[in-house]
Amino acid sequence: MTVAFDHSYARDLPGTYLRAAPDVAPAPRLLVLNHLLAADLGLDLTEDQARDWFSGASLPPGADPIAQAYAGHQFGGFSPQLGDGRAHLLGEVMTPQGRLDIQLKGSGRTPFSRGGDGKAAVGPMLREYLISEFMAAVGVPTTRSLAVVATGEQIWRETKLPGAVLTRVAASHLRVGTFQFFSARGDQDKVKALADYAIARHYPAISASDAPYLAFLDAVIATQSRLIAEWMGLGFIHGVMNTDNMAISGETIDYGPCAFMEGYAPGTVFSSIDHQGRYAYANQPLILGWNLARLAETLVPLIDPDPDRAVDILNERLGAIAVRYRAEWLAVMRRKLGLVGEDAGDATLADDLMTAMTGADWTLTFRHLANPARLRPLFDDFRAMEAWLPRWQARAGEGAAQRLATTNSAVIPRNHQVEMALAAATEGDMAPFHVFLAAIQSPFTEAEPYMLPAPTGFGRYVTYCGT
Secondary structure, three states: OOOOOEOHHHHHOOOOEEEOOOOOOOOOEEEEEOHHHHHHOOOOOOHHHHHHHOOOOOOOOOOOOEEEOOOEEEOOEEEOOOOOOOEEEEEEEEEOOEEEEEEEEOEOOOOOOOOOOOEOEHHHHHHHHHHHHHHHHOOOOEOEEEEEEEEEEEEEOOOEEEEEEEEEEEOOOOEHHHHHHHHOOOOHHHHHHHHHHHHHHHOHHHOOOOOHHHHHHHHHHHHHHHHHHHHHHHOEEOOOOOHHHOEOOOOEOOOOOOEEOOEOOOOOOOEOOOOOOOOOHHHHHHHHHHHHHHHHHHHHHHHOOOHHHHHHHHHHHHHOHHHHHHHHHHHHHHHHOOOOOOOOOHHHHHHHHHHHOOOOEHHHHHHOOOOHHHHHHHOOOOHHHHHHHHHHHHHHOOOHHHHHHHHOOOOOOOHHHHHHHHHHHHOOOOHHHHHHHHHHOOOOOOOHHHOOOOOOOOOOOOEOOOO
């Protein structure tokens, strides 16, 4: 078959990328192919084609691989040049859902590699596959995973590991850091071109606005506020909310040191390098505002000819983010609590639950709210929860149990289960991965082995970025 690739990014935004070819995988082996996603993309792939095209062994017809330029604030410090150091955008395909990027990740060095090897290991690529597909299954905006192919070569991290390439599908790979790259160089023509492209691709309804660039910022604020509220509802911790990992489309992108919180603790951190807790669970809404302020800085010349006036306008928008996020979070909490409609006391009810459930399993507490026999064992001290429950029951009313079961997943990618599946895959056994993948792709179906918290002795969970 052929792939009907288009290349609007390369065509419309010259000077924002460099051409680079993926490395040739010496002995590719297909580990997993997302057949349903391939069908959605209109790709009638054989497994041999997937193996070769999505490993770098050969390029699919019509591909024109590029590495995109971007900058980024990493843990608060600005890096003026990052870019795709181990990724190649093959092109875009048109689908009923719109234009989608197809990108290889872990496919070799590019001019942006900064001394890195451009490779990726089997474990981190399968982690992104698992968690992105779970996010899709629960309806959270996310990049998708089309395939993971083992390359047949060994790469060095702390030890020698089998290499792999992930094929990622995204609404686009435009990031806050993409705007920062050109803004930092004073290239306002490129910033304007990026904004025009992003509006046309992601927010076409605002193209006729009297103030399109302000409307663009408003749109990104809205999508990102909604996204982070969804993360918080899942107990999801991204782990590395740098501006180069914040997608203009409002999708979750770059699943590196990410994980799901089990016992509710607002200060939970999983990343091995986040020593100060910058990207802890409770800080994610704060970083939302911080990152959006960095995007706003790049748009100043597009907002008003008078820089002071532009800053005032942007600060007004940025100052409203906390209220916007709180409204999105409350909408998520109403859904998780099985509430119908809106009540003035809902925010207090949700806040008081956060206090009462400290230490209890985040996922199962919401799942079992209507079942005291399953709820009580989740708590070391049930007194605060016992006092809260009658208030919730009075507000939730009839049918709450059914609503809870359809809005709160029974299964999440629990950290110990993820690690067992990835460890087996790294050793060449993909069977545990596929069984686990099937469970998290049907997250509202109770599958007892995958609902259990980590066993005693699992210890503090630490994740790594995989580079």
